[in-house]
Amino acid sequence: MSFPVVPSQIPWWAVARRWLALYLPLSAVAIAAVAGVVWSRSRVEEALLRLNERDLVSLQSEIIESELRVLVSDLMVLAEGAALRSMLADPSPASEEAVRAEFRRFAQFRGVYDQVRFLNTQGQEVVRVNLVDDAAVLVAPQDLRWKGDRYYFVETLRLERGEVFVSPFDLNVEDGRIEQPLKPTIRFGTPVFDDRGRKRGIVVLNYLGDRLLYKLHRAGITAADHVYLLNPQGYWLKGPRPELEWGFMYASRRGETFARHYPEVWQELRKQRAGAVDTPAGLFTWQYVHPLSAGSRASASLHVRGARGKDPASSYYWVIVSHVGPKILTASRDRLLGVLSPVLGGILVLLGGGTWFLARYRMERQQAVRGLREQELRFRQLAEALDEVFWMTTADGTRFLYVSPAFGLLWERDPAELIASPQLWQEAIHPEDRAQRSEALRRLPQSGGFDIEYRLLLPDGRQRWIWDRGFAVRDEQGRLLRVAGLAEDVTSQREAQERRVATERLAAIGEAMAGLAHESRNALQRSQAVLEMLARRVQGRDDALELIAELQRAQYYLRDLYEQVRTFAATPVLRRVPANLVALAQQTWDDLLAARNGCHARLLLEGDQPVPICSVDPHAMQQVFRNIFENAIEAADGQANPCAPSTLPAVRCSHQSTDHERTPHSMPTMVVQTPSTEAVVHLSWTACEHAGRPAWRLAIRDEGPGLSPEQAQRIFDPFFTTKVRGTGLGMAIARRLVESHQGRISVGDAAAGAEIIIVLPAEVS
Amino acid sequence: MTEPLRVALADDEPLIRRWLEETFRDMGHLVVASAANGRELVEACLTLRPTLVVSDIRMPVLDGIEAALAIARDAPAPIILVSAYHDEDLIARATASQVMGYLIKPIERPDLETAVAIACRRFQQLCDAQRAAADLARTLEERKLIERAKGVLMKHAHLDEEQAHRRMQRMASDTNRKLADVARLILAAQEARDLFS
Numbered sequence: 001m002s003f004p005v006v007p008s009q010i011p012w013w014a015v016a017r018r019w020l021a022l023y024l025p026l027s028a029v030a031i032a033a034v035a036g037v038v039w040s041r042s043r044v045e046e047a048l049l050r051l052n053e054r055d056l057v058s059l060q061s062e063i064i065e066s067e068l069r070v071l072v073s074d075l076m077v078l079a080e081g082a083a084l085r086s087m088l089a090d091p092s093p094a095s096e097e098a099v100r101a102e103f104r105r106f107a108q109f110r111g112v113y114d115q116v117r118f119l120n121t122q123g124q125e126v127v128r129v130n131l132v133d134d135a136a137v138l139v140a141p142q143d144l145r146w147k148g149d150r151y152y153f154v155e156t157l158r159l160e161r162g163e164v165f166v167s168p169f170d171l172n173v174e175d176g177r178i179e180q181p182l183k184p185t186i187r188f189g190t191p192v193f194d195d196r197g198r199k200r201g202i203v204v205l206n207y208l209g210d211r212l213l214y215k216l217h218r219a220g221i222t223a224a225d226h227v228y229l230l231n232p233q234g235y236w237l238k239g240p241r242p243e244l245e246w247g248f249m250y251a252s253r254r255g256e257t258f259a260r261h262y263p264e265v266w267q268e269l270r271k272q273r274a275g276a277v278d279t280p281a282g283l284f285t286w287q288y289v290h291p292l293s294a295g296s297r298a299s300a301s302l303h304v305r306g307a308r309g310k311d312p313a314s315s316y317y318w319v320i321v322s323h324v325g326p327k328i329l330t331a332s333r334d335r336l337l338g339v340l341s342p343v344l345g346g347i348l349v350l351l352g353g354g355t356w357f358l359a360r361y362r363m364e365r366q367q368a369v370r371g372l373r374e375q376e377l378r379f380r381q382l383a384e385a386l387d388e389v390f391w392m393t394t395a396d397g398t399r400f401l402y403v404s405p406a407f408g409l410l411w412e413r414d415p416a417e418l419i420a421s422p423q424l425w426q427e428a429i430h431p432e433d434r435a436q437r438s439e440a441l442r443r444l445p446q447s448g449g450f451d452i453e454y455r456l457l458l459p460d461g462r463q464r465w466i467w468d469r470g471f472a473v474r475d476e477q478g479r480l481l482r483v484a485g486l487a488e489d490v491t492s493q494r495e496a497q498e499r500r501v502a503t504e505r506l507a508a509i510g511e512a513m514a515g516l517a518h519e520s521r522n523a524l525q526r527s528q529a530v531l532e533m534l535a536r537r538v539q540g541r542d543d544a545l546e547l548i549a550e551l552q553r554a555q556y557y558l559r560d561l562y563e564q565v566r567t568f569a570a571t572p573v574l575r576r577v578p579a580n581l582v583a584l585a586q587q588t589w590d591d592l593l594a595a596r597n598g599c600h601a602r603l604l605l606e607g608d609q610p611v612p613i614c615s616v617d618p619h620a621m622q623q624v625f626r627n628i629f630e631n632a633i634e635a636a637d638g639q640a641n642p643c644a645p646s647t648l649p650a651v652r653c654s655h656q657s658t659d660h661e662r663t664p665h666s667m668p669t670m671v672v673q674t675p676s677t678e679a680v681v682h683l684s685w686t687a688c689e690h691a692g693r694p695a696w697r698l699a700i701r702d703e704g705p706g707l708s709p710e711q712a713q714r715i716f717d718p719f720f721t722t723k724v725r726g727t728g729l730g731m732a733i734a735r736r737l738v739e740s741h742q743g744r745i746s747v748g749d750a751a752a753g754a755e756i757i758i759v760l761p762a763e764v765s
Numbered sequence: 766m767t768e769p770l771r772v773a774l775a776d777d778e779p780l781i782r783r784w785l786e787e788t789f790r791d792m793g794h795l796v797v798a799s800a801a802n803g804r805e806l807v808e809a810c811l812t813l814r815p816t817l818v819v820s821d822i823r824m825p826v827l828d829g830i831e832a833a834l835a836i837a838r839d840a841p842a843p844i845i846l847v848s849a850y851h852d853e854d855l856i857a858r859a860t861a862s863q864v865m866g867y868l869i870k871p872i873e874r875p876d877l878e879t880a881v882a883i884a885c886r887r888f889q890q891l892c893d894a895q896r897a898a899a900d901l902a903r904t905l906e907e908r909k910l911i912e913r914a915k916g917v918l919m920k921h922a923h924l925d926e927e928q929a930h931r932r933m934q935r936m937a938s939d940t941n942r943k944l945a946d947v948a949r950l951i952l953a954a955q956e957a958r959d960l961f962s
Binding site: 518519521522524525526527528529530532533536555559573 | 787788850869
């Protein structure tokens with residue numbers, strides 16, 4: 001049961017389509033996952049960065065504030081210092097020297113002040129310590145300058161006790177020129193009072209802004225590109241590039257402000273003291289630093305005043321801005337992408353390969369499944385198209401694995417029923433034949449197959465012959481796996497065979513009969529001779545002559561019977577000539593009536609077409625007509641007895657025709673009663689077609705009782721007769737003769753009476 | 766029955782022979798021979814010259830058809846064959862011989878009566894026809910002779926046809942001979958003359 005499945009190459013594009021269907025969603029998921037990771041990571045990083053930047057600027061502002069707080073303390077310590085006080089109270093070289101020593105010590109230890117000075121109320125430097133190369137150096141008295149015109153002197157001298165002046169953060173200017181290298185400086189000043197409360201001068205500390213900027217720088221080494229320090233005007237104190245810094249100190253750099261470079265940030269920055277803003281240029285995070293309020297916090301009594309400012313606490317401030325460039329902002333994402341891209345690439349490649357193989361595999365599987373399904377379908381179609389029952393059972397034959405639908409037709413049971421109850425098969429077999437199949441099944445493992453015939457006993461009692469063949473289906477080791485088989489309805493073959501046997505027997509009988517009939521002629525001749533001689537010898541003895549006449553009739557009957565048998569058994573030899581069938585029939589009818597002396601019967605011709613001309617053997621056709629007419633007349637006999645029941649044989653042969661009344665001259669003749677009723681036989685004809693050729697159809701119908709279905713079916717069988725007398729060969733001979741003319745004879749379906757139809761090929765003119 | 770027939774019978778069955786003898790006798794004929802086979806029949810016919818022969822076909826030694834052929838040749842008489850067989854072969858052979866009837870057994874007396882009457886009549890007709898044909902042939906032959914002799918006369922006696930004919934007639938009546946005999950003489954003389962010259 002193996003069907004070759006045509007192996008079809010799977011085209012690459014079909015695989016590619018399947019592959020795309022698999023690969024695209026999967027790769028999309030992979031990409032989305034990586035993108036998600038990157039996105040969330042970068043979000044986190046960004047958030048961290050923001051926080052970091054905020055903390056950073058906050059820290060830096062604190063650094064600045066705490067740094068400045070210390071500065072203010074330093075200033076106050078110096079201004080209120082004992083050495084300075086005693087010098088003011090008692091100006092002497094010794095006390096001046098003590099102040100100088102203190103200032104020098106202070107500058108040395110602190111190390112953050114470029115200059116530590118004491119100026120008198122006129123603006124003359126009294127003590128001045130410079131920091132040169134980290135060493136505090138007292139400036140000689142001849143080098144001390146007058147600074148009475150400087151803004152920090154003027155501003156500071158105006159202050160009251162406890163107030164501190166803080167200069168803007170700018171570059172140190174010496175002798176009217178910006179000191180080189182640049183020396184960013186913040187000047188702190190506070191007035192100095194003597195014990196009597198008179199203002200005697202000021203202490204000024206030049207704070208080295210570098211240190212502050214350095215600290216800012218140190219604290220700012222983070223993600224940020226730059227940490228800027230801006231003054232309220234937006235000038236860079238610490239900028240992205242040195243040439244942008246200190247713009248307000250140089251006439252040439254007047255416009256170089258943060259506001260000019262990042263106007264939108266500047267806008268935001270002006271609104272809030274702390275905040276962050278994203279711009280195309282990057283992330284800016286800022287916080288305001290209020291060094292003066294920081295100073296005031298250090299001491300409640302202090303009043304820090306910014307340069308020229310009315311409200312120092314709010315107007316004196318710087319802004320710390322951290323600027324994280326767009327590159328840094330996206331750096332983490334780029335880094336992640338840099339790491340994940342090859343990974344993603346690898347995943348995509350692996351995925352591509354994997355899904356390709358998967359797609360191929362699935363296509364192949366699908367094809368294989370389709371192939372199997374196709375195979376199964378073909379098998380089913382084959383099995384279901386078969387008239388034979390295809391069956392398959394387990395090795396022991398106890399369970400049916402498959403049975404084709406033909407089972408339903410043959411067994412007249414539902415195949416599904418058989419699967420459920422396998423004994424149905426066996427039970428349907430005729431009891432006498434049952435053992436046959438079970439025995440065959442039992443021997444199957446050894447025999448390898450069986451070939452049996454048995455009868456089925458159908459539910460309605462009919463029998464059906466089944467030809468059942470079983471085959472052992474074995475595995476490679478030769479173990480019995482299953483039993484497969486074919487069961488076929490051979491009833492018709494059986495019947496045909498039986499019929500053939502019967503026909504052959506009949507033919508043999510016919511041959512024997514022909515021989516018998518032939519040989520009988522000599523015997524009949526002897527008997528006839530003896531009868532005649534005997535009749536002569538008993539001349540005048542009527543009783544003896546009557547007996548002889550009786551014998552003579554029997555002799556006639558025998559003779560005619562033998563002749564019919566011989567005619568039937570002999571192969572007809574036809575001498576065909578074109579003949580008018582109606583005329584032939586009419587002539588036969590007339591002869592017949594003449595033979596049946598005084599029979600009242602009428603033949604009605606019913607047909608007005610041209611008369612049927614066929615190429616026939618006239619003798620043979622006359623015989624056919626005669627045999628039919630005889631039956632027709634005798635059928636009417638039974639009805640109305642139109643002809644007296646003939647004691648003579650009904651059917652006679654034409655060429656051997658003898659006059660029944662012609663008995664030996666001395667024999668008494670039979671007196672035949674002739675009734676008054678008339679038998680009517682109808683003969684009609686029409687043109688028709690037979691075997692694709694023009695033909696004539698003759699219908700001969702009597703008005704008798706008609707034929708029963710059984711009679712109609714068997715009327716042409718040899719030796720079938722409904723008559724008390726008669727050989728039962730008349731219609732069989734008629735059929736033989738008609739068929740030897742390539743014609744057909746059959747029983748018609750007339751409503752009343754028996755109708756015989758003869759169809760003969762028409763003579764083609 | 767106008768004239769009794771002299772009948773020769775043949776059948777290998779004594780009973781049938783007996784029935785035939787009885788029946789013919791009863792019909793008023795004379796049975797001159799009753800043979801058991803074809804040879805006996807032919808011999809009887811040669812000596813007894815029957816006027817009717819009725820024979821079975823299948824018989825030992827010589828069958829009816831062969832016998833009929835011999836009889837028709839040497840002692841012509843109407844022949845009726847009676848047989849239980851009527852296959853094509855037999856019929857073909859029978860028609861080739863000069864049989865006047867062919868009856869299929871079983872037969873009864875009326876069959877015989879009819880067949881005998883017909884056979885005798887047919888035989889008579891046949892004989893008449895044969896005689897007429899012979900006469901015609903002879904006449905034709907004589908006419909030819911006369912014409913040739915006339916030719917000879919016309920040539921040697923320098924006569925025209927009319928004169929030659931008249932001379933031959935005169936010679937016939939003078940010598941009391943038939944005209945044909947005269948013609949033969951002339952032709953013989955002519956042949957003799959051709960021989961000597």
